Amino acid sequence: MDFLTQNWFLVVMAVGSGLMLLWPSLSGKTAGVSSAEAVRLINREKAVLLDVSEPAEFAAGHAAGSRNLPFGQIEAGAKALPTNKTLPLVVVCPTGARAGRAVSALQKLGYEKAVVLSGGLAAWREANLPTEKSAA
CATH class of the missing domain: 1.20.5 (Single alpha-helices involved in coiled-coils or other helix-helix interfaces)
Structure with a gap:
């Protein structure tokens, strides 16, 4: 003592x-996940890759296989959200800032396994993961 x-x-x-x-x-x-962890979630736990960029940003380039749901439409409970709220959601935007706010909104809607992709689309590209562009 x-x-x-x-x-x-x-x-x-x-x-x-x-x-x-x-x-x-x-x-x-919620802490963000790395690109490698995001790929593991997608492959092993059937996570949904959700891009919260605006449609023009999404068309310019996005992670392959991601769904586009602009940040402003999340609270409306858009149809792009999976009906199974137990599935993990990996939320991405160009930098990761908007995705953090989107994860908070998704968790309020009951998606408890929503996580941010740390570093956003830039980190996805840096990890040499596939991206694609939409037809304008």
């Missing part, structure tokens, strides 16, 4: 660093 009172600053630092490490899991924020 004498050690704790003499080294109270070290104890506070240890507790503080532990809380910082646990903060993401305690706050309920």
Whole structure:
């Protein structure tokens, strides 16, 4: 007990660093998944790749096999969303910023396994994964 009172600053630092490490899991924020993890989810767990880009962005280039559902249409419960809410959803946009907000909206709609593709479409391309363009 004498050690704790003499080294109270070290104890506070240890507790503080532990809380910082646990903060993401305690706050309920969803961490993104890497491109490799996204491919694993698609192949093994039948995850749906959902692109929340605007139609023009989607047509210019998107991950092969992804469905387009613009961010503004998510809360309307668009038909592009799977009816099975237990399927994992990997949400992608050009940078990953819009996808983070989309995941929050999807989780409110009951899609608990919705995750962001970290780095967005840029990370997908960097991993040399297939992309395609839509006819304009």
